[in-house]
Amino acid sequence: MDVLSIIGVILAFAAILGGNFIEGGTLSALFNAPAALIVIGGTIGAAVLHTSKVDLTRAVNISSWVFAPPKQDVPSAVDKILGWSMTARKEGLLGLEVIVDTEKEYFAQKGLRLLVDGTEPEAIRKIMEVDLNIQEQRDLQGARFYECMGGYSPTIGIIGAVMGLIHVMRNLADPSQLGSGIATAFVATIYGVGLANLLFLPISSKLKSVVQNQYHYREMIVEGVVAIAEGENPRAIEMKLQGYMV
Numbered sequence: 328m329d330v331l332s333i334i335g336v337i338l339a340f341a342a343i344l345g346g347n348f349i350e351g352g353t354l355s356a357l358f359n360a361p362a363a364l365i366v367i368g369g370t371i372g373a374a375v376l377h378t379s380k381v382d383l384t385r386a387v388n389i390s391s392w393v394f395a396p397p398k399q400d401v402p403s404a405v406d407k408i409l410g411w412s413m414t415a416r417k418e419g420l421l422g423l424e425v426i427v428d429t430e431k432e433y434f435a436q437k438g439l440r441l442l443v444d445g446t447e448p449e450a451i452r453k454i455m456e457v458d459l460n461i462q463e464q465r466d467l468q469g470a471r472f473y474e475c476m477g478g479y480s481p482t483i484g485i486i487g488a489v490m491g492l493i494h495v496m497r498n499l500a501d502p503s504q505l506g507s508g509i510a511t512a513f514v515a516t517i518y519g520v521g522l523a524n525l526l527f528l529p530i531s532s533k534l535k536s537v538v539q540n541q542y543h544y545r546e547m548i549v550e551g552v553v554a555i556a557e558g559e560n561p562r563a564i565e566m567k568l569q570g571y572m573v
Contacts, residue, residue: 332394332533339525362515365487366480366522373479378472385469389537393530396537399544404435405568408551411439412561420445420556434458434545438552448556455549463542470534477527484519488512547571 347357375383414422424443430436437458441451491512547568554564 329394329396335529336526343521343525357514357517359514362487362491362518365490366483366515366518369483369486370476370480370519370522370527373483374472374476377475377479381465382468382472385465386472389466389469389534390530392537393533397541399540401544401547401572404544404547405551405565405572407435408548408555408568409561409565411442411551412555412559412564415442415555416561435548435552438548442552442556446556448553451556452549452553455545455552459542459545459549462545463538466538466541467535470531470538472531473527473534474531477523477531480523480527481519484516487515487519491515543571 344354344357347354378386411423411426414426420442423439427436427439427443430439434455438451438455441454446454489512491509495509495512551564551568554567559567
């Protein structure tokens, strides 16, 4: 669980609501069903229209990474790779065949299979980098869905504000209708700008950071596997991989 993400969300909304309370406002003044429907519904609709089915599915699947990012224990991964290198040095690459089926991580397992099959080092790098780059692009496209929502949300909020003002102008003769129209106008703007800057854009940035960390983690595995294929000394491999532990 990413505690900082939880603290960030709580702090952001507490600051907004607390400031509203200090100014003498009430919570009920910030809740407006028509404004929420216009902004949230319009933003989701525009973002879905903008996104392909594959990217939308990926965006939904990785949304949990904001609060529970995939665990990446780099020191343990380095130790694991060093264990592979020592096994390969003592028993040859075929000695890694026993380890392949016990390896739970798909990307690492793929590298081990390529080693056991006797694939050339440069070919191993190319094959694994294709997988690495495609996965990164898929995850980034998923993160961009939330960035897209952050871009549309303020504009949809303005649309909601204009609609509220239109409602006000059409009911100038009826003072009882003015309050709801003005409330919808201003609250819609708050919803649009607030959701973009307090949720959608931060979520997108957080997901991109997680994707980047995953890329570096898998890149380290590629370097380790290629180094084993090239027959490098375990000590040299360790020194090479230590750069990923910073």
